[in-house]
Amino acid sequence: MSPRPDTAARQQPSPSSPPSDRVRRFTRAERWVHRTTAALMGVCVATAACLYLPEFAELVGRRDLVVRLHEWAGLLLPLPLLAGLASRALRADLGRLNRFGPHDGTWLREALRGRRGPAGKFNAGQKIYASWLAGATLVMLGTGLVMWFTHLTPLMWRTSATFVHDWLALTLGVVLAGHIGMALRDPESRTGLRTGTVDRAWAEREHELWRP
Template structure:
């Protein structure tokens, strides 16, 4: 039985496993950022008062951040997307130049901006986990190391907050991108406009191409 026209015009962008990995990671990063804000901003700290509880939630949210990603490695689709995110090609350099010049851009499944965001955020989170462990277990390192870890942890938290807010801002402006993360599917027209190289890798079914 042929699929309805509206279904044939959709492309599978993310599997259920990938969407849950994104949601789990987002929840943990969001929890860490919110608890950090309540710990470091006196105005917010006064609203809660239970600092020890906030510290505990913050610590465990940080430690648990790699879990969704590590669990997701059993998914072949997720591993394939990690490979895409870690591979930069000529079209990515072209995407950056076109963006700076406000010209039409060409991208694969992920554009250069998304790749840079994913790689910078992943590296920053690893550093945050490492410095956080030094602060959580002070006997692991001398005082000088712990002081440096605190400095790096605090300033890197601001960078991560800026990156995440920018990521949310871009998502708010693109309803179809949000749809892809919510349902796993995106309209073919959107894919052709924003990720044409990837859309070419996913040709429409023969039934959908017939007039």
């Protein structure tokens, strides 16, 4: 006896649902925010290298254009996240990133021993990185504005802002290189940011406390 059409339709997975061996990790809005922010950050880092390293400056030339690209990319950097706040999923994930629990301390201790610790949707390392990057971006934006609008601030402010901006930029470059290196070592994590879904077995192994 064949099932009724409406019953058969309910048994079929929704076209937008991930296969049974995969789980939804990020929405389209979250992936858009990450990609756009990464692109703007990449422009900031690349143009900064052209401004501060003579070898790159000679290859590229057109310093005024590089300066303008650097300034506007830095100014636009917070906008993808601000626009993404319209997404409920993004706001929920920001709450997870800002919330530390006892298991995060355990994760850090295990990580120092080279072992895997318990983690929710985001592990303690990702939470620390996100918090540091948010703070560093705000400081870079503030010091950059002081350097940009030179006629509005005294010389001491501009000198201090330049010092902080330059050294924080170097630190930011090192941290971003580490972030990219970690991502290259975890293909499934990159797949999650590219497609929005991850392998269920990977999620249960790397983020055992996460309940999608």
